[in-house]
Amino acid sequence: MLSLASMAHAEIPTSVADMVNPLMGTASNPKLSYGNTYPAVAVPWGMNSWTPVTGKMGSGWGYTYDAEKINGIKQTHQPSPWMNDYAAFALFAETGPVKIDQQDRASWFSHKAEESHPYSYKVYLADYDTTAEVTPANRAAQFRFTFPKSDDAHILIDGQNGGSSIRIDPAHRRITGTVSNNSGGVPDNFKNYFVAEFDTPFTVSQSWGDDQKLADALTQDGKHVGAVVSFRTKDGQQVHVRIASSFISPEQAIRNLDTEIGKDSFDQTEAKAKAEWEKELGRVQINDPDLDNRRTFYSALYRMLQFPRMFFEIGADGKPVHYSPYDGKVHPGFLYTDNGFWDTWRAVFPWFALMYPERDSEMMQGLVNTYKEGGWLPEWASPGYRDVMIGSNSANIIADAYANGVRGFDAETAYQAMIKNATVGTGRPTDKKGETISAEGREGVDWYNKLGYVPYDVGINENAARTLEYSTADFSISQMAKALGKTGDVALYQSHAQNYRKLYDPQTGWMRGRNKDGSWETPYNPFKWGDAFTEGNAWHYSWAVMQDVQGLIDLMGGDRKFVDRLDSVWTTPPVFDDSYYGTTIHEIREMQIVNMGQYAHGNQPIQHMIYLYDWAGQPWKAQYHARDVMKRLYAAVPDGYPGDEDNGQTSAWYVFSALGFYPVTPATGQYAIGSPLFRTVTLKMPTGKVLTIDAQNNSPANVYIQSVSLNGRPVDKTYLTHDALSQGGTLRFVMGPTPNKAWGASKAAAPFSMTAAKGQ
Structure with a gap:
């Protein structure tokens, strides 16, 4: 396994959310799975997740730990690489000449300049001297891009293959669109409607269609379209993007944005997302x-x-x-x-x-x-x-x-x-x-x-x-x-x-x-x-x-x-x-x-x-x-x-x-x-x-149960009940280095079976 020391911060986390390593399971491929996961940025059970993308568009292996380049941060709904994704679209930041193609635009990155949490993700895009961050809500998210001094700083929205549309509204610093990519299990009218609002005026607005060529058009519809908006930035300038989506309608996407993000700053959204993880993970201390x-x-x-x-x-x-x-x-x-x-x-x-x-x-x-x-x-x-x-x-x-x-x-x-x-x-x-x-x-x-x-x-x-x-x-x-x-x-x-x-x-x-x-x-x-x-x-x-x-x-x-x-x-x-x-x-x-x-x-x-x-x-x-x-x-x-x-x-x-x-x-x-x-x-x-x-005497060597009690009453069965656990109290295990072969050994101690044990 990869070294724990290489993954952990020097200090011990003080929150349960910061105990989580979302990169667990990402060193996988189709031939050998060590999880087949991706570093999902989400809230618990959230409708949308976000993940950095190192793989090719349409590949179930969107992010793999041994990859060297990142080409986007996408909204994902993928449950596993074998099922693949649906309703996905990606954001990315560049400087210099605009690069549309996923592989061409990909930037070198290092795990040493990557921070992955359940509630946020941050990565340094080395080829563009730009930092990209995302933090989530249930059906929305906020992005923060920190650019160098540049006359040609860009943010791309990539509609991905499978049917997409883009509408750029420079006057309101807004991009809306739809994506229909999927891997099955949808009717013909399936769409994911999204809205993205920027806090910085665009100096240039462009789009691309199925020919993957930039155009000055503010609208595009096709199999794979996207948008590029550009900025002149000072060193360290941040551009924020508030984004939300809906499977119902464009109006519902805006409603989701207003109700889940509203006027919150990036840091406020991040704090709320972290608090949700603290609440749910914190049920277990x-x-x-x-x-x-x-x-x-x-x-x-x-x-x-x-x-x-x-x-x-x-x-x-x-x-x-x-x-x-x-x-x-x-x-x-x-x-x-x-x-x-x-x-x-x-x-x-x-x-x-x-x-x-x-x-x-x-x-x-x-x-x-x-x-x-x-x-x-x-x-x-x-x-x-x-x-x-x-x-x-x-x-x-x-x-x-x-x-x-x-x-x-x-x-x-x-x-x-x-x-x-x-x-x-x-x-x-x-x-x-x-x-x-x-x-x-x-x-x-x-x-x-x-x-x-x-x-x-x-x-x-x-x-x-x-x-x-x-x-x-x-x-x-x-x-x-x-x-x-x-x-x-x-x-x-x-x-x-x-x-x-x-x-x-x-x-x-x-x-x-x-x-x-x-x-x-x-x-x-x-x-x-x-x-x-x-x-x-x-x-x-x-x-x-x-x-x-x-x-x-x-x-x-x-x-x-x-x-x-x-x-x-x-x-x-x-x-x-x-x-x-x-x-x-x-x-x-x-x-x-x-x-x-x-x-x-x-x-x-x-x-x-x-x-x-x-x-x-x-x-x-x-x-x-x-x-x-x-x-x-x-x-x-x-x-x-x-x-x-x-x-x-x-x-x-x-x-x-x-x-x-x-x-x-x-x-x-x-x-x-x-x-x-x-x-x-x-x-x-x-x-x-x-x-x-409470597991008394527990240690890596003391793996064997010597006795069990619940609220002071001995437990001689090899099972616990839902009702008893739900009522709380103290479940005490006494552990030791050798088995207590008498505990739980009788037929009367066994859990439920349809067939009764003989002699019972």
């Missing part, structure tokens, strides 16, 4: 001597609080309103987007339910609106339906929120949407073998509901993974049905939640693809990535039975054999079969190089596996491995993540694990216990109560 671990924690928490982003705005009446990427119309109410539930149902949304139930309620309201406007719940939204990843994981998110007390959304309509996803084929175009494929609903739903699994031999890829994920989602539906009094549905979806059993092959001891006639996938290689599974193999997906770990234990032959199988994940060499992909995808490489056997923490399907020891009588192994993964795979440096950090899930694993517990099973209100990382953590719970996590 850490007292621990390890500064590096604290930096990593807050950097991970910063990433978690970026997505899903707001896709609603505040109308003239002061109420939320949104343009819908599902039907192209404007509707009242909340909408959030830029999220892949295949990732984030696991720990991000449980964190919101625990710490931000009011925000989670808005997100659930947004999901209901998505269903009303588009007819389906999304599984990957960016900004509308995207045909990426698998599963029916919106059910987990909704049911988990409801089970943990999140209210204020139309639960009946949400339930109706969950049932539609689970029962109705989409009727969209089919693949060559006649199977329905779409970005909505469950692919292979008819097969699944007929046989209890998606067959291997009917032309639907990743079929075993789909079956396992549908099974978990069906458990969540059963929990929601029970909570809503839908008694007729409870037994049906509980039975469907047992469908994982149909893919367990007792001969191999792994989950395995199954043909429609009941025979097994042949030939079979549990090391084969893809094919029947999604970005993993049988070693990873065989543990994807979060709803019934005890049932899986029984299938594998009991606790001893189950633990032996868990142990073998760590000790089996990282061999693999990449023939399905025809190349070694980065997820495979990331597993191979970290020397953790078959454990592939860089991707989401196996991230919960560590905690399954809690069900099998050996929780001390969960304690060891949780601390080991935190220590070896995470750090607040550019190569500080173990794989893709899409939408905060890999960060959420760290945040929960560092506190000492993790949400394995959805819609149960339970958290499996691991090993707390810090000596003392104080959480401001949304109930108004304070939860103190």
Whole structure:
């Protein structure tokens, strides 16, 4: 990893926001991911983020740490490089002859002259002796450019490829425009309207059209247009730009500018943005001597609080309103987007339910609106339906929120949407073998509901993974049905939640693809990535039975054999079969190089596996491995993540694990216990109560739990409940250098499973 010393200021930060390193995860590329992040300048869940750009226009890898030149600072909505961006446009500053082309205008820069915070970004553009800064609001931002003495100082607004327009109004020192670039998931009328106001008169106003040639025209429309405004500057003169955007209208963009920036100075906007991060990050206060671990924690928490982003705005009446990427119309109410539930149902949304139930309620309201406007719940939204990843994981998110007390959304309509996803084929175009494929609903739903699994031999890829994920989602539906009094549905979806059993092959001891006639996938290689599974193999997906770990234990032959199988994940060499992909995808490489056997923490399907020891009588192994993964795979440096950090899930694993517990099973209100990382953590719970996590004797060597108590009462279970944590108090761990193998070892101590433990 890159040196922490090279990233940190000499002084210890006094604020939690300044603990964050937004460059964590930026030393990535398509072949090897250490996060695949970019240094987002935003407020928590803000509709817009801003990022410096080192890459080519249209590339998902907009900013990479090892780049040498910067060519712009763009408004971005990119959730991950694999999804790419939409509604992006960039600002840049130059001196001397105007350079339009992105690569031609790029300036050398150094990380030594770069300051990156959640609430601001500052960089020295060496080729132009100019400093560029940006600080954000929800739907707006302020730029500050500090120029040298020059008769030819310029600020460019680049509309990017994909359709754009520009209007320059020199009299009012204003530029307005639209951008329509996107990577899918939008209707034909999709536009991002922006307005930029300058505090300095223009000496020259120019624009360019699709021919990329400068013209004196004040308006341009085309596939890729832009504007250049020029100034005569004194040495050290600053030019400020107030900017905002809207997906609704030009008028709404101006409203966003006036309400979010108004007459504030750059410094005032920056102070407000920092205060928002201090408020949200500051809900968790850490007292621990390890500064590096604290930096990593807050950097991970910063990433978690970026997505899903707001896709609603505040109308003239002061109420939320949104343009819908599902039907192209404007509707009242909340909408959030830029999220892949295949990732984030696991720990991000449980964190919101625990710490931000009011925000989670808005997100659930947004999901209901998505269903009303588009007819389906999304599984990957960016900004509308995207045909990426698998599963029916919106059910987990909704049911988990409801089970943990999140209210204020139309639960009946949400339930109706969950049932539609689970029962109705989409009727969209089919693949060559006649199977329905779409970005909505469950692919292979008819097969699944007929046989209890998606067959291997009917032309639907990743079929075993789909079956396992549908099974978990069906458990969540059963929990929601029970909570809503839908008694007729409870037994049906509980039975469907047992469908994982149909893919367990007792001969191999792994989950395995199954043909429609009941025979097994042949030939079979549990090391084969893809094919029947999604970005993993049988070693990873065989543990994807979060709803019934005890049932899986029984299938594998009991606790001893189950633990032996868990142990073998760590000790089996990282061999693999990449023939399905025809190349070694980065997820495979990331597993191979970290020397953790078959454990592939860089991707989401196996991230919960560590905690399954809690069900099998050996929780001390969960304690060891949780601390080991935190220590070896995470750090607040550019190569500080173990794989893709899409939408905060890999960060959420760290945040929960560092506190000492993790949400394995959805819609149960339970958290499996691991090993707390810090000596003392104080959480401001949304109930108004304070939860103190006190880990006595904690140290890098003392990773094992000796005892646990909550408010003075011993905890002999290997789980904690949502309700108990929400009421605050003191959760005390006593830690030591060797395992207490008696603690949590009984079957009665294990967390929830659909299948009751034998003898209980």
